[in-house]
Amino acid sequence: MIGVFGGSGFYELLDGARQVKVDTPYGSPAASYMVGTVDGVDVAFLPRHGADHQFPPHLVPFRANVWGMKELGATCIIGPCAVGSLQERYAPGSFVVCDQLVDWTGGRERTFLDGPEVDHLSFADPYCEDLRQIAIASLSDVGAAVHDGGAVVVIAGPRFSTRAESSFFSSQGWAVVNMTQEPEVALSRELGMCYVNISVVTDYDVGVEGEIEPVTHEEVLARFGESLGTLRKAVLEMIPRVDSAACCGQETGE
Numbered sequence: 585m586i587g588v589f590g591g592s593g594f595y596e597l598l599d600g601a602r603q604v605k606v607d608t609p610y611g612s613p614a615a616s617y618m619v620g621t622v623d624g625v626d627v628a629f630l631p632r633h634g635a636d637h638q639f640p641p642h643l644v645p646f647r648a649n650v651w652g653m654k655e656l657g658a659t660c661i662i663g664p665c666a667v668g669s670l671q672e673r674y675a676p677g678s679f680v681v682c683d684q685l686v687d688w689t690g691g692r693e694r695t696f697l698d699g700p701e702v703d704h705l706s707f708a709d710p711y712c713e714d715l716r717q718i719a720i721a722s723l724s725d726v727g728a729a730v731h732d733g734g735a736v737v738v739i740a741g742p743r744f745s746t747r748a749e750s751s752f753f754s755s756q757g758w759a760v761v762n763m764t765q766e767p768e769v770a771l772s773r774e775l776g777m778c779y780v781n782i783s784v785v786t787d788y789d790v791g792v793e794g795e796i797e798p799v800t801h802e803e804v805l806a807r808f809g810e811s812l813g814t815l816r817k818a819v820l821e822m823i824p825r826v827d828s829a830a831c832c833g834q835e836t837g838e
């Protein structure tokens with residue numbers, strides 16, 4: 585089974601799916617999972633912020649969301665999200681398939697590895713390279729402007745960055761900024777699931793050079809909505825390809 589997390593504005597993927605409620609040792613996931621098939625491949629879809637976008641980024645039940653995917657039998661996770669661009673070349677409306685991640689969140693329940701057995705996740709390359717190549721090809725095939733690689737810096741939110749924070753992130757060469765990739769990626773990897781991100785660029789962040797106005801939440805949602813059709817098409821295109829690919833099978837570090 586392939587798991588798909590929906591982000592801001594992305595609440596539906598499957599037609600005629602059935603709702604499955606999952607309980608986890610970490611509480612209830614953000615919503616019921618929508619379980620169905622795409623070209624005969626089993627898929628579970630969950631809007632990470634809840635069906636009505638009721639969980640802000642810092643309150644998303646990440647551990648329950650990810651645990652539920654594993655419980656349903658997911659082996660690979662596709663995790664699209666809305667991002668702000670930190671570099672001029674990542675224009676709004678384009679897509680970035682990130683290959684690196686910087687965790688700037690703090691204070692989140694970020695692991696399943698709470699002992700008593702001590703384990704450490706190998707996380708040098710957080711994203712699955714096999715899935716990344718499939719995502720890039722699928723996005724290209726549906727006509728999207730897609731960037732291969734880049735680092736996403738994940739901030740705690742719910743507020744956006746200050747100019748100083750944002751220009752620091754830009755000066756590091758990081759590509760985009762988001763509020764939900766962590767701990768979602770690490771948690772998925774701890775449970776042995778491969779993860780691929782599709783970053784949907786909604787706007788330029790405040791620290792990007794030039795005369796660009798700071799963003800509002802309304803603008804983010806509106807821009808994400810515009811890219812939604814393309815994203816949905818690309819994800820549906822990806823699913824059969826992911827299913828037939830021999831994925832890397834990344835596992836927790838030991």
Ligand SMILES: [Zn+2]
Binds near residue numbers: 713715779834
């Ligand atoms: Zn993989």
